Amino acid sequence: MAGEIVDGFIQAIQLIMTGNPEVMRITLLSLEISLAATFLSALISIPAGALLYYHEFFGKRVLVNILQTLYALPTVLAGLLLFLLISHQGPLGFLSLLYTPYGMVIAQMILVLPLITGLTFSTLNGTDPAIRSTVLSLGATKLQSMGTLILETRFGILAAVILGFGRAISEVGAAMIIGGNIRGYTRVLTTAISLETSIGDFALAIALGIILLGVAVLVNIVLNLVQSGSVLKNTWTS
Amino acid sequence: MNVIEAEGLTKRYGEREILREISLSVPAGRIFGLIGPSGAGKSTLLRLLDLLEAPTGGRLSILGEDALPMSSRFQLRRRMGMLHQKPVIFNRTVHENIAIGLKYRHESRDRIESRVRDALREIDLPGYSPRPARTLSGGEAQRVALARALVTDPEILFLDEPTANLDPPSAENLEEIILRLNREKGMTIVMSTHDMLQGQRLAGSIGVLMGGRLTQVGNSLEIFQRPASKDIARFVRVENILNGLVTENIAGEVIVDVSGKIFRAVAPLQPGERVNLLFRAEDVTIDLAGGMKSSARNVFPGKIKRLVTLRPVVQVVIDCGIEITALVTASSAEDLGLSEGKEVRVSVKATAIHVLPET
Numbered sequence: 001m002a003g004e005i006v007d008g009f010i011q012a013i014q015l016i017m018t019g020n021p022e023v024m025r026i027t028l029l030s031l032e033i034s035l036a037a038t039f040l041s042a043l044i045s046i047p048a049g050a051l052l053y054y055h056e057f058f059g060k061r062v063l064v065n066i067l068q069t070l071y072a073l074p075t076v077l078a079g080l081l082l083f084l085l086i087s088h089q090g091p092l093g094f095l096s097l098l099y100t101p102y103g104m105v106i107a108q109m110i111l112v113l114p115l116i117t118g119l120t121f122s123t124l125n126g127t128d129p130a131i132r133s134t135v136l137s138l139g140a141t142k143l144q145s146m147g148t149l150i151l152e153t154r155f156g157i158l159a160a161v162i163l164g165f166g167r168a169i170s171e172v173g174a175a176m177i178i179g180g181n182i183r184g185y186t187r188v189l190t191t192a193i194s195l196e197t198s199i200g201d202f203a204l205a206i207a208l209g210i211i212l213l214g215v216a217v218l219v220n221i222v223l224n225l226v227q228s229g230s231v232l233k234n235t236w237t238s
Numbered sequence: 239m240n241v242i243e244a245e246g247l248t249k250r251y252g253e254r255e256i257l258r259e260i261s262l263s264v265p266a267g268r269i270f271g272l273i274g275p276s277g278a279g280k281s282t283l284l285r286l287l288d289l290l291e292a293p294t295g296g297r298l299s300i301l302g303e304d305a306l307p308m309s310s311r312f313q314l315r316r317r318m319g320m321l322h323q324k325p326v327i328f329n330r331t332v333h334e335n336i337a338i339g340l341k342y343r344h345e346s347r348d349r350i351e352s353r354v355r356d357a358l359r360e361i362d363l364p365g366y367s368p369r370p371a372r373t374l375s376g377g378e379a380q381r382v383a384l385a386r387a388l389v390t391d392p393e394i395l396f397l398d399e400p401t402a403n404l405d406p407p408s409a410e411n412l413e414e415i416i417l418r419l420n421r422e423k424g425m426t427i428v429m430s431t432h433d434m435l436q437g438q439r440l441a442g443s444i445g446v447l448m449g450g451r452l453t454q455v456g457n458s459l460e461i462f463q464r465p466a467s468k469d470i471a472r473f474v475r476v477e478n479i480l481n482g483l484v485t486e487n488i489a490g491e492v493i494v495d496v497s498g499k500i501f502r503a504v505a506p507l508q509p510g511e512r513v514n515l516l517f518r519a520e521d522v523t524i525d526l527a528g529g530m531k532s533s534a535r536n537v538f539p540g541k542i543k544r545l546v547t548l549r550p551v552v553q554v555v556i557d558c559g560i561e562i563t564a565l566v567t568a569s570s571a572e573d574l575g576l577s578e579g580k581e582v583r584v585s586v587k588a589t590a591i592h593v594l595p596e597t
Binding site: 128130131133134136137138139140141144148151152 | 324325338
């Protein structure tokens, strides 16, 4: 067993170094799907988080609590839920999204939307209320005011988006159920690792694992930089 | 024309009443000072007048328009400006900070450029345009915030304790700018301050806000010499507040008995009324016992109990049976050789005493 792992590692490094087409294809598809899911979620979630911050309504606290609970929504559950909706017998079956990358994007969005919305809200909510009234006194419309506030809290909100991407790229449950792990079409890093492990092709599994870990490390580094604000602050002001 | 006209303005947060029945009018071109202890509701009142918050009750008209309907508030707000004690500086360049109000108003790029350039010159920070605004010092940040509020040419400018966080030279600089805006552009300015001297220096009229009520409105002489209540007197630091009983009224001059000491003052009050006598320490003169006869009506011999040097003046507390506080210049204190235990004579003019019926 120990030998197999060592061999697996050596082969995995070779696969990555030589730019194995299968590895590359899986990695690229993974990035495409998760980046798309994160980007689309951010487009919806940032304004949604801002709206939540700007409006007081009955049940707001409950809604925020629900969002925060959904941060930890099990990915297989999201997958199951979406499966029931878009499977051929489901109410949205006519869209033929099951076992497509589009379906996977939607599945990951279900996981990421609450996260970015909730964290955007918390970030805005944590700002000095004086910012909001200063913006108002300077004559901003509601929309202008939201824009200024989001720009002011851009580091916090960007951190939320990065966390969302981290959740999307690393999840396996929904990708498996909705994507179906079809080679060259819906096979992504996590589902491929799962499959290769079960059929005993450790070299490929380890190679993909290393890449996934690399992405996670990269996300973490970027997140740290954003939170310390160093990189972006300097490019912003220079 | 009154640019601000408030009637019975009330603000409550839940059960807590912050402002109660505020009625106030500010004519165009006036500097109106709002003084009062912290927590009196000064900031809240400014926020109501700048239309950042809606009152719970009452009526408010700004620049001749009813300022309560939502439909008019936004446009009216764009005709006013506000500067806070600790201004919010956006995490962008100085230029972007100053330009933001103009951008909200969709001004042309050329106009924004020229307005920002002029503004930077006016606040004496030329060349600061590309700097990250968060790196500015407190005084610089305050000036940038002022420029930001001014580039949109507000008709009314609200200043919430504008110099509270500034060092004396920066504060003086800001005061000059405020006076200039008022004189040259005729801008109406409403400012809160807890610095009463600043209130006197700048404001044409002053309102005293205590416990959420506007307890007195007047010019600085009225507020400082003739406060409308004992609380206001304490707040504007009237050092001598004595309690007595009116014993006689001779043609408008009342005789008041304060623990056996007889004071003469001017007031339309009848014998038997309990009153407070208020007079400022600077209206009390000291001379040496046995000196020339004073022309003042109220003269009392006493012994110096305490001397507090607050250059360039000295505060002297004299025990005349009752305690009276006087304020003399350090040099005259020296000339008179004032020291603790020394016998002196204090005098107060009858007209310098403000008589307030006890409530």
